[in-house]
Amino acid sequence: MESRVNSDPWTVVAERLGTDLYLDLQPDPTETARGRGARRRQSLASALREAIDDGRLPPGTRVPPYRSLAADTGLARGTVAAVYQELVAEGWLVARQGSGTRVADTAQRTTAPRLTPASSSVRSAPRHDFSLGQPNPSLFPRRDWIAATRRAVTAAPDDAFGPGDPHGHPALRTSLAAYLSRARGVRTTPDQIVVTTSVKSALELLSRTVFDTTIAVESHGLPFHRQAVERGGTAAVPIPIDGGGAVVDALPHSVSAVLLTPSHQYPTGIALSPTRRTAVIEWARTSGRLIVEDDYDGELRYDREPVGALQALGPDAVIYTGSVSKSLSPAVRIAWLVLPPPMVDTVVQAKGIREPDASVVDQLILADLIDTGAYDRHIRRSRQFYRRRRDVLTARLARTGVDVPGIAAGLHAVIPVPADIEPLIAAEAARRDIALVGLSGFRHPDVPQESGGIVVGFGTPSASSFTTDVDALLDLLADYLPNRRLRAE
Ligand SMILES: Cc1ncc(COP(=O)(O)O)c(C=O)c1O
Numbered sequence: 001m002e003s004r005v006n007s008d009p010w011t012v013v014a015e016r017l018g019t020d021l022y023l024d025l026q027p028d029p030t031e032t033a034r035g036r037g038a039r040r041r042q043s044l045a046s047a048l049r050e051a052i053d054d055g056r057l058p059p060g061t062r063v064p065p066y067r068s069l070a071a072d073t074g075l076a077r078g079t080v081a082a083v084y085q086e087l088v089a090e091g092w093l094v095a096r097q098g099s100g101t102r103v104a105d106t107a108q109r110t111t112a113p114r115l116t117p118a119s120s121s122v123r124s125a126p127r128h129d130f131s132l133g134q135p136n137p138s139l140f141p142r143r144d145w146i147a148a149t150r151r152a153v154t155a156a157p158d159d160a161f162g163p164g165d166p167h168g169h170p171a172l173r174t175s176l177a178a179y180l181s182r183a184r185g186v187r188t189t190p191d192q193i194v195v196t197t198s199v200k201s202a203l204e205l206l207s208r209t210v211f212d213t214t215i216a217v218e219s220h221g222l223p224f225h226r227q228a229v230e231r232g233g234t235a236a237v238p239i240p241i242d243g244g245g246a247v248v249d250a251l252p253h254s255v256s257a258v259l260l261t262p263s264h265q266y267p268t269g270i271a272l273s274p275t276r277r278t279a280v281i282e283w284a285r286t287s288g289r290l291i292v293e294d295d296y297d298g299e300l301r302y303d304r305e306p307v308g309a310l311q312a313l314g315p316d317a318v319i320y321t322g323s324v325s326k327s328l329s330p331a332v333r334i335a336w337l338v339l340p341p342p343m344v345d346t347v348v349q350a351k352g353i354r355e356p357d358a359s360v361v362d363q364l365i366l367a368d369l370i371d372t373g374a375y376d377r378h379i380r381r382s383r384q385f386y387r388r389r390r391d392v393l394t395a396r397l398a399r400t401g402v403d404v405p406g407i408a409a410g411l412h413a414v415i416p417v418p419a420d421i422e423p424l425i426a427a428e429a430a431r432r433d434i435a436l437v438g439l440s441g442f443r444h445p446d447v448p449q450e451s452g453g454i455v456v457g458f459g460t461p462s463a464s465s466f467t468t469d470v471d472a473l474l475d476l477l478a479d480y481l482p483n484r485r486l487r488a489e
Helices: 009-016 033-053 066-073 077-090 142-155 170-184 199-209 223-231 274-287 341-350 360-371 374-399 422-431 466-480
Strands: 093-096 100-103 193-196 214-218 235-239 257-260 290-294 318-323 335-338 412-417 452-457
Touching (some): 142 374, 199 290, 360 374, 374 466
Parallel strands (some): 257 290
Antiparallel strands (some): 318 335, 412 452
C-alpha cells in the first residue's frame, strides 16, 4: 500500500472523493484546541457544501467513509460523523445502509455550477439550426485526422517541437502550394505562403502591414472580417454588388486595395462576372493597388467545374487567402495567405520572431492529410453531402415559387424576401428557435437597405433533423409570404 505519511491530508481527501477536489480547510493557529476543533468542523461542512453547490461533487458521488476522512484529515471521527449528519439533515447528502453516504440527487444548488462557463457564453443548440460559419460537424474526418496525427508526429524531426516559424512550417507550405495550384489554380511557390490561424487573423495582419489607410469591401460581407481590418487601422468603404458580383467600376480612387469574395460572393452567392474579373485585375495593375481574394469555400462547387482563383489572373496584384474553417472545421485554426513575393518579408516580420498562434503540430497533420490525399477525399465526400442538401432545399423552395439566386455552391443559401418583411421573419425565427440570419446582418453600416433576404446555413442541421428543419423553415416563410404555397407537405 502506498505510504501517506507525508502527504497533504486534503490531497488524500480529494483522491478518496475520486476527483481533483480542493477543500479549503484552514485552521487558525491562534485558536485554542477546542476552538480549533469547532472551527475545523464548520470549515469541513462549508467546504463540502461549497463543493456540492458548485458541481465539483456531482449528485450521486460517494463521499469517503467518515473513519477514513477522519484519519486522513486528523479530525476526530465524531467530528466528521457530525458533519455528515448535519449535511444529511440539510439535504446535501443521503446516507443509505449498505451503500455509504452520497451526494443527494436533489442537493439544492444556490449558485450556478462553477465549472460550467459563465451563463452569458452558454448557448443551448437551437431547435432548427441553420446557423452559418461552420461545416457539418459529423463530417469532420476524425479517423483520417487521428491516422495523420500518428504519422506526422512519428515522422516529425525534433525541431518541429520547438517554437514555430512565423512563416509557417515548410512542410505545410509545400503541401499547400501543390494543393492550391491543383485544386484552385493558384500560382504560388511555398515561399509565397504565410500560415495564419484564420482569414480573420490574416486580414488583421494585412491591415497592419500592407494596406494603406482605406480599402474597399463589398457592400455585404462578414462583419467580423470588416472589424478585423478596422482593428488593424484601415477604414473599410463599401462598393455595391449586383447580378455580376461586386461593381468594380465603382471602386473609389481613395482606396489602396479591395477585399473581394470573387468565386462566391459572401453571402449573396453571386460569382464575379468574367469581365469584372479582368477589369479588377486591370484596375489593380495600372494603379499599383491590391486585390485581396477571400476564397473561403472555393472547393465546394456542385453544378460545374469550380471557378478558378482570381489570383491566377494576376499573382503580382492579388493576395489570396483561405482557411480550413469551411472545409474541415473552424476549430482547427489554420489559414493561409499567398502573397506577391515582395510582400512576404514584411508580413512575416510583423508576426514576430516565433509563430504566435498556429499550432505547428496541427500544421504537420494538415500537411500529411493533403499529401496522402485524405484531404481531397474529405472534400469530395463533403461536396456530395452538401450538394444533396442544397438540392433538397432549392427543390422544396422552387416548388413553391421561390428561387434561390446565386450559384450552387458553399454551405449557405439566401432566400429573397421583401426588405420590410425580413426583420419580422428573423424575429419570429428567434421565437420559434430557428437559427438563421437576415441579409441585413451582413450589410456595411454605410449601405442603405434595398433588398431583403434570409440567409440559411443548410450544412449545419444534423442528418436526423434536416427534413424537419426544412419543414419548419418553410412553415415560417409561409406565414410571411402568404401568396406562396410554402407549407410543409
Ligand atoms: C466570407 C468568409 N470568409 C472566410 C471565412 C473563414 O473565416 P476564418 O478563417 O476567419 O474562420 C468564412 C467563414 O465563415 C467566411 O464566411
